[in-house]
Amino acid sequence: MNKSDKRKFFYAILFPTIFVVVVWFIKVIELNLNLSFAEYGIRPREWSGLIGILLMPFIHGDFNHLFNNSIPLLILGSSLFYFYRPVAFKVLFWSIIMSGLWTWISARDSYHIGASGLVYSLFGFLFVSGFIRKHYRLVAISFLVAFLYGSMIWGIFPIDYKVSYEGHFWGMFAGVVLAYIYREVGLKKVEYVWTNEDERHEDDPDAYWNKPLNSPPTNRYNSPINTEIQKEREVVYHYKPKQE
Template sequence: MNDNHFKFSPQVILLPMFSVLLLWMVYWVEVRYGSLSDYGIYPRDITGLRGVVFSPFLHGSLEHLYNNSLALVVLLAALAYFYRELAWKIIAYGILLSGLITWIIGRSNYHIGASGLIYVLVSFIFFKGIMTKYYRLVALSLMVIMLYGSMAWYVFPDVDNSLSWEGHLAGFVAGFAFAVYFRTPEYKKMIRYDWERPDFDPSQDKFMQRFDENGNFVNPPPPETEEEPLAPEQHPVFTYRFIPKEKSGG
């Protein structure tokens, strides 16, 4: 698989746009008709299991929703462009697995918000890019860690008790598991030059022949020239002039 594998598609724009739009629509419903926090994850309670599906769409404040929306736009666009075959699997399975882990280890309180999914995306994109060792995906991993590396602090307890560190940790673990489990193609850089080909022979290349075994530039031997045949002798050129006969008088 070469560089042509990464192609822009409408999904790169539509997926983050509609996902964030859905979150804001749900928040409008909450503002208009009342909080839906009871549909969040409530750990180790059978009724609380419904929050595994519903909790990513629920937010407790406008600031909470705003921060998650910005992160989702960037991360979902990157996922759709660089991992388009896996995008929907990572999102769907990420919501379920991170939600189940939160339900198992979480404190006895309602856990809501898309933060768990955000940690899934950050973790998956970072670890998968490092594992592939492909320069574009490694660069993406480094960009993600520059933007969201500080989020790693919030997977630990007591850093901020107002946040669900359990949901963050669950998303981080789920993303790492997906990076290990899901396979990606063997990415190869697209061949543009002859010297990038595996069967390239430097000894047959005209440019490489200008260097000796120590890498020093050498002048090529003078080209062999064939002796030009001697020019034929120039034959004399005669010009002719018509001389009329003189008329005799009579």
């Protein structure tokens, strides 16, 4: 890894790490002050719950909930900033806004907290974006994300009433939408020159394969010869018969 790659990797993990540290810091303050920030989460269809659209990713129920979100935030977030750096901040911002707003509109009447919606959005974006762009490195990341977090798909179904499956679903949906919106930004499939050349019909008289070939003269070994060189090298033998 050269110096440029090291710098790129450093900045790729920097912001996700800062984000996770801030989330943990908020949880520590909450416990030390014996407070509950859950009421600042999303409360669907309540005007006071709109603030939760921005605050939801920073509030968690307990350390187990926080830890389960921290690892994928670091891995998926770093992947986003490393491979999709030009749109990374936009994807993060709109993931929070879109998933939060749709959760506020359609979810159950309860407080919805946690960064799970953001995690699902990152998962959806990284998985779908690689296949849309068809770049071999990004497709590899799509398969890697599916391998590591493919089981997350069950989180979008109403299996556990304590889990905000609505936030998971809308988070993943937001990631897929953003993958399509930003499909033209960043790495894309490599197209070779010959894939764009106009194909000519076999009967095209101007095609090089339909032009007559002027075959050069050949020698007795049936190989082409250069007539000019042949003239220069031509030798005439005069035979003088032996006189009796």
